[in-house]
Amino acid sequence: MLKTGGHIDYNTEVITVRHVSKSFGENHVLRGVDLKLHNGENLVVLGRSGTGKSVLIKLISGLLKPDSGTIEVLGEHVDELNEKELQQLRLKIGFSFQNSALYDSMTVRENLEFPLVRNKRHLSRAEINHEVEDVLDAVGLLNTINQMPSELSGGQRKRIGIARTLILRPEIMLYDEPTAGLDPITCIEINGLINEVQEKYKTSSIIITHDLACAKSVGDRIVMLLDGRFERQGSFDEIFDTDDERVKPFHDYNFIT
Amino acid sequence: MIKNIQRILIELANIHRFVMRFFREVFMPPYEFKEIVRQCYVVGWKSLPLISLTGFITGVVFTNQSRPSLAEFGATSWLPALISIAIIRALAPLVTALIASGKVGSQIGAELGSMKVTEQIDAMEVSGTNPFKFLVVSRVLATTISIPILSFYTAAVGLFGAFLSVNQNENTSFRVYFDQVFDAVTFLDVFSLVLKAVVFGFTIGIVGCYQGYHSSKGTEGVGKAANWAVVMSMFLVFVEEILIVQIIQAMRA
Ligand SMILES: Nc1ncnc2c1ncn2[C@@H]1O[C@H](COP(=O)(O)OP(=O)(O)OP(=O)(O)O)[C@@H](O)[C@H]1O
Ligand SMILES: [Mg+2]
Numbered sequence: 001m002l003k004t005g006g007h008i009d010y011n012t013e014v015i016t017v018r019h020v021s022k023s024f025g026e027n028h029v030l031r032g033v034d035l036k037l038h039n040g041e042n043l044v045v046l047g048r049s050g051t052g053k054s055v056l057i058k059l060i061s062g063l064l065k066p067d068s069g070t071i072e073v074l075g076e077h078v079d080e081l082n083e084k085e086l087q088q089l090r091l092k093i094g095f096s097f098q099n100s101a102l103y104d105s106m107t108v109r110e111n112l113e114f115p116l117v118r119n120k121r122h123l124s125r126a127e128i129n130h131e132v133e134d135v136l137d138a139v140g141l142l143n144t145i146n147q148m149p150s151e152l153s154g155g156q157r158k159r160i161g162i163a164r165t166l167i168l169r170p171e172i173m174l175y176d177e178p179t180a181g182l183d184p185i186t187c188i189e190i191n192g193l194i195n196e197v198q199e200k201y202k203t204s205s206i207i208i209t210h211d212l213a214c215a216k217s218v219g220d221r222i223v224m225l226l227d228g229r230f231e232r233q234g235s236f237d238e239i240f241d242t243d244d245e246r247v248k249p250f251h252d253y254n255f256i257t
Numbered sequence: 258m259i260k261n262i263q264r265i266l267i268e269l270a271n272i273h274r275f276v277m278r279f280f281r282e283v284f285m286p287p288y289e290f291k292e293i294v295r296q297c298y299v300v301g302w303k304s305l306p307l308i309s310l311t312g313f314i315t316g317v318v319f320t321n322q323s324r325p326s327l328a329e330f331g332a333t334s335w336l337p338a339l340i341s342i343a344i345i346r347a348l349a350p351l352v353t354a355l356i357a358s359g360k361v362g363s364q365i366g367a368e369l370g371s372m373k374v375t376e377q378i379d380a381m382e383v384s385g386t387n388p389f390k391f392l393v394v395s396r397v398l399a400t401t402i403s404i405p406i407l408s409f410y411t412a413a414v415g416l417f418g419a420f421l422s423v424n425q426n427e428n429t430s431f432r433v434y435f436d437q438v439f440d441a442v443t444f445l446d447v448f449s450l451v452l453k454a455v456v457f458g459f460t461i462g463i464v465g466c467y468q469g470y471h472s473s474k475g476t477e478g479v480g481k482a483a484n485w486a487v488v489m490s491m492f493l494v495f496v497e498e499i500l501i502v503q504i505i506q507a508m509r510a
Pocket of ligand 1: 024027029047048049050051052053054055056098
């Protein structure tokens with residue numbers, strides 16, 4: 001199930017994170033994080049619960065501000081942009097939230113239209129409908145188009161969440177635990193979807209997960225967040241070729257019975 | 258004690274910043290007209306049954322309670338004028354605002370609170386929509402527009418309730434009653450109704466949105482947001498009522 005490449009350009013970095021720190025009061029979550037995402041690459045971020053993985057991608061998308069350090073996305077310094085420039089940049093970043101964050105007062109169709117009608121005002125009604133049906137088809141949920149989010153299962157919500165971010169054709173995708181809490185078959189479907197997105201839309205992605213099967217099947221490269229820093233990185237096998245007690249349990253829990 | 262005062266001061270500063278942000282963004286395009294209209298419908302239409310009932314009862318009860326005092330002086334013929342002034346100057350905007358604080362304020366607080374907690378507000382932000390404009394500005398405008406309209410409606414229903422009572426007891430006809438009612442009101446009375454209602458409406462909207470937008474993580478955060486939205490907007494409505502009455506009195510003199 002190991003991944004066979006994409007079209008990765010190791011000479012272009014779409015995201016560059018340098019020495020980023022972030023604390024919440026006394027809680028020092030990130031302590032000097034460095035990270036690179038190459039063009040076309042699927043980068044998996046592993047780490048225990050509460051190590052600040054979600055915080056990291058919120059920093060990248062400008063939802064949170066770093067205490068120190070710099071974050072460059074597609075050549076722009078995120079923390080130096082004004083409101084408008086940030087909004088423009090965000091259109092190129094798809095953010096799939098840990099809990100899907102679907103708008104629960106709107107139907108699936110309205111959820112998907114929402115970013116579209118607001119950001120691509122020149123589109124006609126027919127074009128919007130076409131786009132919506134296109135991404136829904138890509139995640140295999142065309143039949144749910146008129147349902148409310150509350151009527152969907154967790155896995156369906158995840159996929160709709162991914163569809164909603166795909167609809168703006170982002171250059172970068174940030175997936176926050178796309179397979180958490182899902183059954184193995186749905187996980188495999190989602191992993192397939194992530195790889196398909198990489199192929200079809202030529203995106204570069206950061207995938208946050210605890211799920212090593214997911215890491216193995218979607219990751220071109222894996223980094224591990226330990227004690228507020230990325231201490232290990234490499235391919236799947238390189239990462240787990242260690243006796244480090246902070247790393248081994250991840251592997252053993254998943255693959256040894 | 259000092260910690261509490263500090264917390265209140267920080268809260269006030271945050272609210273001030275929130276209000277300033279509202280005024281900065283309300284005039285900036287793009288305008289979310291569709292959402293404003295939808296919110297007006299939610300705020301206005303949905304509180305209509307409760308407001309009708311309360312307005313009507315207020316009119317009847319106020320009339321019945323005032324009658325004995327006037328009767329002592331044989332002055333029950335002044336009832337329509339008294340009712341009209343009381344309802345238009347004070348009761349209509351106040352009753353409307355208190356009902357709306359409970360019904361609309363809590364709903365806004367809970368709705369935005371749960372959107373905040375489930376990261377829907379963050380999701381809007383990262384998908385290139387300004388959530389403050391879409392969620393907050395539209396709701397605050399909706400309450401600021403709807404509460405004055407509702408207040409006039411409450412006044413009408415209240416005056417009608419009072420009429421039924423007066424008609425029953427004093428045999429005053431519809432024409433005579435409303436002639437006296439309208440004779441008693443001055444421009445300043447109507448102005449004070451509108452001024453109060455606009456201020457109350459703005460308060461209910463902004464407090465509900467503030468509480469929701471800043472609600473803490475977790476489901477109990479949502480309940481707290483809704484609860485505080487009601488408590489705080491009712492308190493502010495009373496404070497504003499007192500202040501506006503002073504201002505209007507000064508203008509009258
Ligand atoms: N807005 C915030 N305010 C205060 N503390 C926060 C905030 N966001 C995150 N934290 C804290 O930062 C730490 C890391 O949180 P984060 O959500 O990034 O963890 P995570 O690595 O994504 O964990 P999980 O795998 O459980 O999702 C936690 O201790 C959390 O309490
Ligand atoms: Mg997380």
